Amino acid sequence: MADISASDVGLLKTSDGRPLKSALATAQQRSKRRAFLLVLPLLAFIIITFIIPIGQLLHQAVYNDGFSANMPRTTAWFVENPPGTVPDDIAFEALALDLKDAAAARTVGVVGTRVNYEMSGTRSLFTSTARGAARLEPPYREALLEADAKWADPNLWGTMRQVSDAYSANFFLAALDMTRDVNGKIVPMPEERQIYVSLFVKTFLLAGLITFTCFLLGFPIAHLLATLPMKWSNLLMILVLLPFWTSLLVRTTSWMVLLQQQGVVNNTMVALGIISDDGRIQMIYNQMGTIIAMTHILLPFMILPLYSVMRPIPPTYVRAARSLGATSWTAFRRVYLPQTLPGVGAGSLLVFILAVGYYITPALVGGASGQLISNLIAFHMQSSLNWSLASALAALLLGAVLVLYWIYDRLVGIDNLKLG
Amino acid sequence: MSESHRDAFVAFDRVQKSYDGVSLVVKDLNLDIAKGEFLTMLGPSGSGKTTCLMMLAGFETATNGEIRLDGTNINAVPPHKRGIGMVFQNYALFPHMTVGENLAFPLEVRGMGKSDRDAKVQRALDMVQMGAFANRRPAQLSGGQQQRIALARALVFDPKLVLMDEPLGALDKQLREHMQFEIKHLHESLGITVVYVTHDQGEALTMSDRIAVFNDGRIQQLAPPADLYERPDNSFVAGFIGENNKLPGTLEELTGDKALVRLATGEVIDATAVNVTQKGQATLVSIRPERVEFKPEMMPPGAHMIGADVLEVIYMGDILRARLRVAGSDDFVMKMRNTQGQTRLAPGQQIKVGWHPQDARALDPV
Numbered sequence: 001m002a003d004i005s006a007s008d009v010g011l012l013k014t015s016d017g018r019p020l021k022s023a024l025a026t027a028q029q030r031s032k033r034r035a036f037l038l039v040l041p042l043l044a045f046i047i048i049t050f051i052i053p054i055g056q057l058l059h060q061a062v063y064n065d066g067f068s069a070n071m072p073r074t075t076a077w078f079v080e081n082p083p084g085t086v087p088d089d090i091a092f093e094a095l096a097l098d099l100k101d102a103a104a105a106r107t108v109g110v111v112g113t114r115v116n117y118e119m120s121g122t123r124s125l126f127t128s129t130a131r132g133a134a135r136l137e138p139p140y141r142e143a144l145l146e147a148d149a150k151w152a153d154p155n156l157w158g159t160m161r162q163v164s165d166a167y168s169a170n171f172f173l174a175a176l177d178m179t180r181d182v183n184g185k186i187v188p189m190p191e192e193r194q195i196y197v198s199l200f201v202k203t204f205l206l207a208g209l210i211t212f213t214c215f216l217l218g219f220p221i222a223h224l225l226a227t228l229p230m231k232w233s234n235l236l237m238i239l240v241l242l243p244f245w246t247s248l249l250v251r252t253t254s255w256m257v258l259l260q261q262q263g264v265v266n267n268t269m270v271a272l273g274i275i276s277d278d279g280r281i282q283m284i285y286n287q288m289g290t291i292i293a294m295t296h297i298l299l300p301f302m303i304l305p306l307y308s309v310m311r312p313i314p315p316t317y318v319r320a321a322r323s324l325g326a327t328s329w330t331a332f333r334r335v336y337l338p339q340t341l342p343g344v345g346a347g348s349l350l351v352f353i354l355a356v357g358y359y360i361t362p363a364l365v366g367g368a369s370g371q372l373i374s375n376l377i378a379f380h381m382q383s384s385l386n387w388s389l390a391s392a393l394a395a396l397l398l399g400a401v402l403v404l405y406w407i408y409d410r411l412v413g414i415d416n417l418k419l420g
Numbered sequence: 421m422s423e424s425h426r427d428a429f430v431a432f433d434r435v436q437k438s439y440d441g442v443s444l445v446v447k448d449l450n451l452d453i454a455k456g457e458f459l460t461m462l463g464p465s466g467s468g469k470t471t472c473l474m475m476l477a478g479f480e481t482a483t484n485g486e487i488r489l490d491g492t493n494i495n496a497v498p499p500h501k502r503g504i505g506m507v508f509q510n511y512a513l514f515p516h517m518t519v520g521e522n523l524a525f526p527l528e529v530r531g532m533g534k535s536d537r538d539a540k541v542q543r544a545l546d547m548v549q550m551g552a553f554a555n556r557r558p559a560q561l562s563g564g565q566q567q568r569i570a571l572a573r574a575l576v577f578d579p580k581l582v583l584m585d586e587p588l589g590a591l592d593k594q595l596r597e598h599m600q601f602e603i604k605h606l607h608e609s610l611g612i613t614v615v616y617v618t619h620d621q622g623e624a625l626t627m628s629d630r631i632a633v634f635n636d637g638r639i640q641q642l643a644p645p646a647d648l649y650e651r652p653d654n655s656f657v658a659g660f661i662g663e664n665n666k667l668p669g670t671l672e673e674l675t676g677d678k679a680l681v682r683l684a685t686g687e688v689i690d691a692t693a694v695n696v697t698q699k700g701q702a703t704l705v706s707i708r709p710e711r712v713e714f715k716p717e718m719m720p721p722g723a724h725m726i727g728a729d730v731l732e733v734i735y736m737g738d739i740l741r742a743r744l745r746v747a748g749s750d751d752f753v754m755k756m757r758n759t760q761g762q763t764r765l766a767p768g769q770q771i772k773v774g775w776h777p778q779d780a781r782a783l784d785p786v
Contacts, residue, residue, distance in 0.1 A: 319479055320512035322499040324526035325577065331500075334525070338516045 061391035066114030171392035207355035222306035285367030309343030428452035435485035463634030505574035513558035520554035690777035725774035
């Protein structure tokens with residue numbers, strides 16, 4: 001049959017004379033719209049519960065209007081006068097009037113807290129001055145200095161200038177153990193207040209270690225699952241999945257029962273004479289407890305992707321390698337292992353990302369040394385109420401995970417990821 | 421140890437295999453394979469042929485008996501030390517390696533240097549006309565090309581013995597026939613010994629020097645293709661290889677190997693006795709469809725002919741295939757060459773059919 005191209009017969013048309021191309025496009029558009037309507041509820045759900053909160057979190061990390069919203073006159077003075085200007089009478093008047101309003105509106109605590117983030121010990125200055133703010137009379141400079149001589153401190157004015165801008169990178173700086181000096185230059189925190197960077201490093205190291213132990217423990221189990229006859233592998237699969245059907249809290253607390261100093265493991269070892277009664281090992285409420293409990297909890301996330309990759313690898317590959325002269329170790333290393341890499345990558349990435357953000361297990365069994373960055377984020381969320389710092393820490397964690405993800409994509413290729 | 425055992429390149433000596441310790445999958449296997457021979461293990465699935473191959477390759481251990489390669493017992497030798505090339509059913513090309521890396525693998529694990537390796541890989545690829553494909557991945561090749569690479573990989577380290585486990589099973593018919601000839605030619609030009617497992621009798625007949633027909637864990641017959649086809653030893657072989665008419669009856673007369681068989685419907689036919697010995701014994705006479713004659717002038721003098729009704733004639737191009745009713749059975753088949761002057765039969769016609777006595781084999785009844 002000869003080829004008939006569109007140019008030979010002119011424009012293709014439908015039976016009612018419309019051009020076929022646009023008619024097809026219309027028909028396809030309609031079905032696309034219908035398909036979109038089907039996913040709309042899920043999309044809305046994800047936007048409301050996931051995208052918007054993350055956006056708010058990222059915003060909160062750089063935005064805090066605790067000062068600017070409640071101290072409008074002082075904020076205006078900072079805008080009008082360049083940095084370094086010695087505060088004049090107008091500035092003190094603005095400050096005194098703002099303090100009066102803030103005291104009346106009961107927002108001075110918020111203001112004090114905001115300044116206190118940058119310069120500790122200043123919250124009480126604001127609250128105590130505000131208590132007598134109603135009695136402040138012009139001239140305000142003298143009145144304020146009489147109330148507290150600290151109001152003349154140029155560092156205080158420098159800090160107030162910094163926080164008068166609601167948008168600030170200072171929380172990120174704090175999350176990276178840095179701060180600004182009076183001139184706004186970025187400098188490291190004093191040594192004794194540096195905690196976050198080392199905690200980030202520890203979190204990533206622990207997550208890496210947990211991922212590695214999960215891999216070591218999970219690989220043989222996944223292989224067994226993939227090669228056992230169906231009836232045995234199903235039973236084993238149930239055992240692997242069993243932890244999923246048990247509450248996380250129950251699993252974690254059961255590790256407390258097992259690992260504590262008077263717990264099952266220590267008692268058994270003492271009974272067997274492996275350790276003496278005085279030499280009971282501290283296995284919980286420290287890093288070791290965090291590693292053991294989290295390895296156990298995250299193990300299925302390693303096993304399942306490995307299993308799904310191993311299952312379709314036919315045993316003939318290893319046999320072929322053996323028949324070609326490879327020892328069983330060489331056959332495993334050169335032929336079997338490379339074919340499981342997509343599963344190893346997927347499992348490791350999954351376990352690592354989950355471990356990096358894990359909160360409840362380290363909180364329960366980690367003690368002081370086993371705390372991860374997420375525990376500190378929770379602390380700032382719930383106890384210190386410095387939400388902006390918590391957001392900045394969380395945003396850094398999110399960024400670090402995304403960077404890792406990107407590196408993984410470059411090295412292994414995300415197409416090679418196989419989760420199931 | 422008998423004389424033949426010592427000469428054999430591969431020898432199975434009273435080999436038994438049981439997986440569950442209850443039933444035997446391979447029962448008392450004795451088989452000698454000569455150097456340079458192309459031997460095919462043919463049989464239905466579950467007949468034990470693949471188990472035999474796996475025992476030879478070292479992936480299964482014999483429960484009993486001894487397997488020898490070039491005179492030495494290899495029962496305890498692990499697969500990677502046997503130096504046997506193997507082509508697997510689905511090729512088993514390593515998907516994460518290129519074709520070249522696949523072929524270099526057996527040389528690499530033997531510690532061969534890179535330049536020697538490259539030269540050998542190229543030679544092996546050229547041998548299967550795949551010289552330009554060294555950098556491809558197996559997934560980028562067609563089934564036939566993968567098959568060639570699998571073949572080249574099994575041959576690249578110069579094994580003396582190559583095992584093939586249904587290597588052509590996944591190819592379409594035309595390619596399969598083409599590859600059959602290629603494998604045969606490689607075997608001849610390289611002088612290697614090949615043990616080939618298949619359930620395709622056509623493949624076995626085309627390629628082999630000798631065929632071992634397996635059933636129920638035993639070798640039913642071990643013979644060159646022509647013998648196997650024309651002179652089957654028993655009913656299983658007669659039925660398994662090629663198309664076959666079976667007429668049940670009892671042995672009426674027996675002189676030497678010449679037999680007269682009375683069919684259930686009373687007619688008497690000529691046959692050659694194979695594994696029947698007693699007059700009056702029940703037997704199954706087996707006749708190939710293409711050996712059935714319906715023209716009296718083609719028959720030897722004195723041979724019996726029996727009446728037949730033509731039920732159906734099918735035109736198949738090179739041959740005409742007639743289904744006849746003979747001795748009460750409706751599935752008697754006769755094949756006629758489609759020559760210029762061939763008589764065309766029509767359904768409903770009544771004819772007489774007969775055969776040379778040596779073409780009808782009186783076998784054990786099943």
